[in-house]
Each structure stands twice: as C-alpha cells, then as structure tokens.
Ligand SMILES: Nc1ncnc2c1ncn2[C@@H]1O[C@H](COP(=O)(O)OP(=O)(O)OP(=O)(O)O)[C@@H](O)[C@H]1O
C-alpha cells in the first residue's frame with residue numbers, strides 16, 4: 536500500500552516543553568491507523584499540526600507527496616483532510632442539518648444557504664444548493680440522524696453530538712479523516728454503532744482514517760495498525776495486539792497510572 540499521508544520527523548515545542556519530538560508515521564490509502572498514548576503524549580498535537588492549527592518547527596507533512604505543513608486550516612481541508620475535535624466543535628445554536636451544510640462550504644461556490652433565496656429555484660446556484668442538501672441527507676441517513684435533523688445541536692445528548700460532528704467532517708468528502716477520541720463519553724451501544732460507521736467509512740467511501748482513542752477494545756476492533764506515543768515520542772508500532780503488549784507501552788501506561 537502506498538502512503539497517502541506521510542509525517543516525517545515532526546517536532547514542536549511550547550515554551551520549554553517538547554510536545555512532539557521526531558515523530559514519523561505514514562497512513563496508507565484505505566487504512567485505519569490508531570494513535571494511542573497516555574494523556575499529554577502529543578496525540579492531539581499531531582492532529583493540530585496535520586490540520587494546520589499548529590505550525591511544526593521541524594519535519595514535513597505530505598498528502599499524496601505534496602507538502603501541506605504551513606498551510607492554513609482551510610487550505611488543508613480543501614486538500615482533503617477533515618477532522619473531529621476532542622472537545623466537540625459545532626455550532627451549538629444551529630440544527631444538525633445546518634451544521635452538516637456548513638461542513639460543505641468548502642465545495643460551495645455560491646455561499647452557504649444563499650442560492651435559493653437570492654437567485655430563484657431554477658438558477659445554477661439553487662441547483663448547486665440542492666446537490667449539497669442531497670449529500671447532507673445521504674450522510675444523515677447513513678449516520679441515522681433523521682430523528683434529530685432539525686434539532687438544535689447544543690440540546691442533543693453528548694454521544695449524539697459526537698455523531699453530528701462526525702457527519703460534519705464527512706460532509707467535507709475528505710480523503711483522510713482525523714478522529715480525536717470519537718468514542719469518548721459514549722455508552723456501549725453508541726460505541727458499537729460508531730465502530731460500524733467507522734468501518735463503513737473506510738470500506739464503503741474509501742476514506743483513510745487516523746484515529747486517536749483511549750479505549751483499547753475499540754482500537755483493537757478497528758485499527759489495522761497502531762502507533763503509540765509517550766512524552767511526544769513514538770515508542771511502538773504494530774498490530775493492536777503487538778502494541779498493547781509492547782514493554783514500552785506497558786511502562787508508559789503504568790507511569791501514567793502512578794502519576
Ligand atoms: N497550544 C499549546 N500550548 C502549550 N502547550 C501545549 C499546547 N498544545 C499542546 N501542548 C502540550 O503538549 C503536550 C501534548 O498535548 P496533547 O494535547 O497533544 O496530548 P494528548 O496526547 O492529546 O493528550 P490527551 O490524551 O490528554 O488528549 C502536553 O504537554 C500539552 O500541555
């Protein structure tokens with residue numbers, strides 16, 4: 536499998552703290568790769584570097600062989616990388632449908648929700664808006680969000696908000712999806728649904744997935760490969776079973792429990 540996303544020698548410090556030191560990884564097309572490690576290991580920082588929120592001081596990030604480090608977040612998104620956030624980032628006062636439509640603004644030429652109102656129902660702008668709405672409806676069906684489609688997102692249960700956020704990322708039709716602890720705070724049933732959706736997102740839509748997750752059962756069920764970080768450094772790589780029993784990983788998690 537050829538690498539779709541390549542991270543090479545990534546380094547970034549905040550004040551005196553090295554958040555990442557010489558971290559490299561590759562994500563192959565069609566792969567589900569999990570990033571694990573104790574709190575503060577640098578997992579979210581990797582996502583922030585890839586998605587353009589942080590500009591790393593060292594290293595390169597390439598998508599399909601083209602450098603993306605230093606690009607601003609909307610440019611990275613336009614190249615085909617979408618993400619969800621550890622602390623859900625949605626427009627809380629807006630409905631599920633409108634949050635997903637906003638996820639499509641990258642693909643919009645005529646602006647958000649303006650086509651029909653400004654140019655009439657037969658205009659190219661209105662037709663474009665209809666296409667976006669169709670795409671959003673497909674995602675709503677896929678993620679089983681019909682019941683909450685018109686509800687204000689801020690009033691939805693936490694687990695449902697996480698699914699809406701996944702939907703907003705999918706609405707961008709990315710090639711690479713970065714999921715930061717998607718199962719955190721979910722109950723068992725929600726986690727089971729989420730696991731199947733993530734599998735389908737990979738298999739049916741051909742989207743490659745980089746997944747941060749603390750739930751090792753969840754990681755073991757989903758991931759083709761796992762990379763473990765600790766104190767900003769890569770300490771292990773392999774299958775879920777290999778990484779779970781890796782001595783450095785066991786030591787890192789023991790240290791975290793003692794702390
Ligand atoms: N913007 C920032 N300013 C200062 N320090 C930061 C910043 N972002 C990250 N860090 C530091 O970098 C280190 C790694 O943080 P990061 O959020 O990447 O960890 P994580 O592996 O995602 O942890 P968790 O499992 O708790 O989410 C931590 O020491 C954190 O305090």
Ligand SMILES: [Mg+2]
Pocket residue numbers: 578579580621
């Ligand atoms: Mg994090």
